[in-house]
Amino acid sequence: MKETPLSNCERRFLLRAIEEKKRLDGRQTYDYRNIRISFGTDYGCCIVELGKTRVLGQVSCELVSPKLNRATEGILFFNLELSQMAAPAFEPGRQSDLLVKLNRLLERCLRNSKCIDTESLCVVAGEKVWQIRVDLHLLNHDGNIIDAASIAAIVALCHFRRPDVSVQGDEVTLYTPEERDPVPLSIHHMPICVSFAFFQQGTYLLVDPNEREERVMDGLLVIAMNKHREICTIQSSGGIMLLKDQVLRCSKIAGVKVAEITELILKALENDQKVRKEGGKFGFAESIANQRITAFKMEKAPIDTSDVEEKAEEIIAEAEPPSEVVSTPVLWTPGTAQIGEGVENSWGDLEDSEKEDDEGGGDEAIILDSIKMDTGVEVSDIGSQEMVFHHVGQAGLELLTSDAPIILSDSEEEEMIILEPDKNPKKIRTQTTSAKQEKAPSKKPVKRRKKKRAAN
Amino acid sequence: MEEEMHTDAKIRAEIGTGCSPRGPGCSLRHFACEQNLLSRPDGSASFLQGDTSVLAGVYGPAEVKVSKEIFNKATLEVILRPKIGLPGVAEKSRERLIRNTCEAVVLGTLHPRTSITVVLQVVSDAGSLLACCLNAACMALVDAGVPMRALFCGVTCALDSDGTLVLDPTSKQEKVSTWLWKGRGLEAKGPESPQWDWLQEARAVLTFALDSVERKLLMSSTKGLYSDSELQQCLAAAQAASQHVFRFYRESLQR
Numbered sequence: 214m215k216e217t218p219l220s221n222c223e224r225r226f227l228l229r230a231i232e233e234k235k236r237l238d239g240r241q242t243y244d245y246r247n248i249r250i251s252f253g254t255d256y257g258c259c260i261v262e263l264g265k266t267r268v269l270g271q272v273s274c275e276l277v278s279p280k281l282n283r284a285t286e287g288i289l290f291f292n293l294e295l296s297q298m299a300a301p302a303f304e305p306g307r308q309s310d311l312l313v314k315l316n317r318l319l320e321r322c323l324r325n326s327k328c329i330d331t332e333s334l335c336v337v338a339g340e341k342v343w344q345i346r347v348d349l350h351l352l353n354h355d356g357n358i359i360d361a362a363s364i365a366a367i368v369a370l371c372h373f374r375r376p377d378v379s380v381q382g383d384e385v386t387l388y389t390p391e392e393r394d395p396v397p398l399s400i401h402h403m404p405i406c407v408s409f410a411f412f413q414q415g416t417y418l419l420v421d422p423n424e425r426e427e428r429v430m431d432g433l434l435v436i437a438m439n440k441h442r443e444i445c446t447i448q449s450s451g452g453i454m455l456l457k458d459q460v461l462r463c464s465k466i467a468g469v470k471v472a473e474i475t476e477l478i479l480k481a482l483e484n485d486q487k488v489r490k491e492g493g494k495f496g497f498a499e500s501i502a503n504q505r506i507t508a509f510k511m512e513k514a515p516i517d518t519s520d521v522e523e524k525a526e527e528i529i530a531e532a533e534p535p536s537e538v539v540s541t542p543v544l545w546t547p548g549t550a551q552i553g554e555g556v557e558n559s560w561g562d563l564e565d566s567e568k569e570d571d572e573g574g575g576d577e578a579i580i581l582d583s584i585k586m587d588t589g590v591e592v593s594d595i596g597s598q599e600m601v602f603h604h605v606g607q608a609g610l611e612l613l614t615s616d617a618p619i620i621l622s623d624s625e626e627e628e629m630i631i632l633e634p635d636k637n638p639k640k641i642r643t644q645t646t647s648a649k650q651e652k653a654p655s656k657k658p659v660k661r662r663k664k665k666r667a668a669n
Numbered sequence: 670m671e672e673e674m675h676t677d678a679k680i681r682a683e684i685g686t687g688c689s690p691r692g693p694g695c696s697l698r699h700f701a702c703e704q705n706l707l708s709r710p711d712g713s714a715s716f717l718q719g720d721t722s723v724l725a726g727v728y729g730p731a732e733v734k735v736s737k738e739i740f741n742k743a744t745l746e747v748i749l750r751p752k753i754g755l756p757g758v759a760e761k762s763r764e765r766l767i768r769n770t771c772e773a774v775v776l777g778t779l780h781p782r783t784s785i786t787v788v789l790q791v792v793s794d795a796g797s798l799l800a801c802c803l804n805a806a807c808m809a810l811v812d813a814g815v816p817m818r819a820l821f822c823g824v825t826c827a828l829d830s831d832g833t834l835v836l837d838p839t840s841k842q843e844k845v846s847t848w849l850w851k852g853r854g855l856e857a858k859g860p861e862s863p864q865w866d867w868l869q870e871a872r873a874v875l876t877f878a879l880d881s882v883e884r885k886l887l888m889s890s891t892k893g894l895y896s897d898s899e900l901q902q903c904l905a906a907a908q909a910a911s912q913h914v915f916r917f918y919r920e921s922l923q924r
Binding site: 214215253254255258260265267269271273294296297298299300301346348350352353354355496497498501505506507508509510511512513514515516517518520521522524525526528529 | 695696697698699700701702703704705706707708709710713715717720722724725726728731732748750752753754784786788790792793795834836897898899901902904905906909910913917920921924
C-alpha cells in the first residue's frame with residue numbers, strides 16, 4: 214500500500230508548533246516517550262514499547278564453525294525486520310532503503326562497539342563457536358525505530374542465557390537447560406542510540422521524534438552512547454549541516470538520556486530475574502493489564518469430553534461407507550504401472566503445437582496429442598474416458614486408449630521424434646494407428662522425470 | 670494480585686494434563702487476549718494460550734495492486750512471520766491454511782477490488798501454534814471491523830500412543846513420538862534395550878478450525894497416525910472446546 218501523503222497544512226502546522234517549542238503530544242524538546250519493557254517466558258525474548266513504537270526482540274544461539282580469519286571469536290548476527298503490520302507502507306521489496314540504513318546502524322552500534330565479548334563465545338578454537346543471532350521485529354511504527362530497536366537488542370542480549378558447555382581435553386559436553394542452568398552472555402557495556410531530529414536547517418531540534426515529526430524533519434542525528442559517556446556510533450543523515458557546538462550539545466543530552474534509559478533497563482531485568490527466581494508468573498501474559506477494557510483473560514478451562522466417544526461412533530455409524538473409487542495399481546510391464554483413469558482431453562482442436570525435448574536426445578520421446586491431428590486422427594472421435602500410461606521399453610511414454618492394441622517394443626527408432634520447429638507436426642508413432650489422447654500438459658513434466666529415472 | 674499469582678502458579682503446574690476420552694479432564698490452557706494494541710493497523714489483537722502468543726494486525730479493506738485485484742470480492746492476504754530466522758515453507762503452508770479459513774468466513778463480496786491483509790507475528794511458541802494464529806487472526810479481523818459471516822476459532826488436539834486425547838497441547842506434548850538412541854556404538858538393539866529412550870509424546874496432532882454459528886469444520890490440518898474413529902473423537906472434542914473459546918470471545922468483546 215502506498216503511504217498516505219502528508220498534507221501541506223499538516224506539515225505547516227507541525228513546523229509552526231515546533232518553532233513555538235510545542236510538540237503535539239505535549240512533550241518538551243528533550244523528553245523521551247514512555248519506555249515499557251516486557252519479557253517473555255523464553256530467555257532472550259522481550260518487547261520494548263517506546264510510546265507507541267513497538268519492537269519484539271529475540272536472541273538465539275547455535276554452535277557453528279568460526280570464520281576463517283577469526284578462529285577464536287564467536288559470531289554475532291543482527292537482523293531487524295520491518296513487519297508489514299508496522300505500517301501499511303512496509304511491503305516486502307518497498308522498504309529496502311530504510312531497512313538497510315537501520316540494519317547497518319544497528320550493526321555498527323552493537324558489533325563494532327564490541328559490547329559483547331566474542332572471545333567468550335569460543336568453545337573449541339577453530340572448530341566450534343557460538344553464533345548469537347538477534348532477531349528484531351518492528352511491530353508498530355510510530356517514529357524513532359532505531360532507538361526502540363537498539364534498546365530491544367541490548368535488553369534481549371542481557372536477558373539471554375546460552376546453554377552451558379564444558380571442555381575437558383578433547384571432550385566437549387553441551388548441557389541441556391535441565392542439566393545445568395544456562396549461562397548469560399558476557400556484556401561489557403550497553404550502547405543505546407539516541408535520535409535527534411532537526412528542523413528548519415538545524416535551527417530547532419527534537420529528541421525522540423514521533424512519526425509525524427519524522428515526516429517533516431530535515432535531518433536526523435543518531436548518537437549511540439553507553440552510560441560511561443563513551444560514544445559508540447554517531448551518524449548524521451538528511452544532509453543537514455550542523456555546527457560543532459550543536460553536535461557537542463546533542464552528545465551531552467544523549468549522555469543524560471542514556472543514563473536514564475540504562476537505569477530503566479537494569480531495573481526491568483532485575484525485576485524479571487526476581488520473579489523467575491521466586492517462581493512467580495512471568496511472560497507476556499503478565500504484561501497484559503488486568504483492568505484494561507480491551508484486554509481479557511480466562512483461566513484454565515476444563516472441557517468435558519466424556520461423550521466424545523459416543524458422538525464419534527454415532528457419526529461413523531451414520532456415515533455412508535466410502536465409495537469404491539479406490540483404484541488399485543495395475544502393473545503393465547516392469548517399470549510401468551497405472552493408477553486410476555484419466556479424464557477426457559480438454560484441449561480441443563489445437564494445431565501446430567510442439568514441444569521440445571529438452572532432456573537431450575532421441576532416447577526419449579514425447580507424444581503430443583495435438584500433433585496427431587494432422588495425421589487424420591480426430592480427437593473428437595475419442596469418446597473413451599480411459600487412458601493408459603504405457604512405457605515402451607526404455608524409450609518413452611505413450612498414451613493409448615484402452616481399446617487400442619498395445620504393442621510392446623524395445624525399438625528406439627520407431628519412437629524418435631524429429632524436432633524441427635518450422636515443419637508441421639512431428640512424426641506420429643508408427644506403432645499404433647489408433648487415436649491417442651493425452652492428459653493435460655501439466656502431467657508432462659512428471660512423465661519426463663519418470664522416464665529419466667526409469668531410463669537410468 | 671498476589672493471590673492471583675499463587676493460584677495461577679498452581680494452575681500453571683498442571684498445564685495440559687491429558688485425559689482419557691471417557692473421563693472429563695481435558696482442559697484448555699490459560700487464555701488472554703488484548704485488542705487494539707497497535708496504533709497503525711486497522712485492527713490488531715494479541716492472543717495468548719498458555720505460553721504461546723501470537724500478535725495479529727489487519728489492514729483492510731484497503732487499496733490493492735492491480736495485478737492482485739479480484740473484480741467481485743476482496744483479496745485476502747495472510748502473512749505469517751516466525752520469531753527467529755526467515756520465513757520458510759512451513760510458514761507458507763500455514764499462511765495458506767489460515768487464508769483458506771478466513772476466505773470462507775470473511776464477506777469479501779461487500780468490498781470488491783480491495784485488499785484485506787492479515788499479518789501474524791509469532792511472539793512465542795509453546796505448542797498449538799496454528800490454533801493460536803487462527804484465534805489471533807479472528808480477533809484482529811473483528812477489531813478491524815471486517816464483515817464476517819461467522820467467527821472462527823482454532824483448536825489443537827494431540828493423540829497419545831494409547832489413544833489419550835489432549836486438548837491444547839504444549840510443545841512438549843506435541844512432539845511426535847520417536848525413539849532416541851542414547852547408547853554408544855552402532856548396535857541396532859531393539860526398543861527393549863535400556864539404551865533406547867522413548868521420547869514419548871504424541872502419535873498424532875490435529876488442528877481444526879471451527880466456525881461459531883454451527884461449529885462446523887472450516888479447516889483441518891493433521892500430522893501423524895490415527896484411525897477414522899479417533900478423528901471423529903478429536904473433532905467432537907474440538908467442538909466441545911470451541912464452545913469455551915467462543916464464550917471467551919464473546920466475553921472479551923462485550924467489555
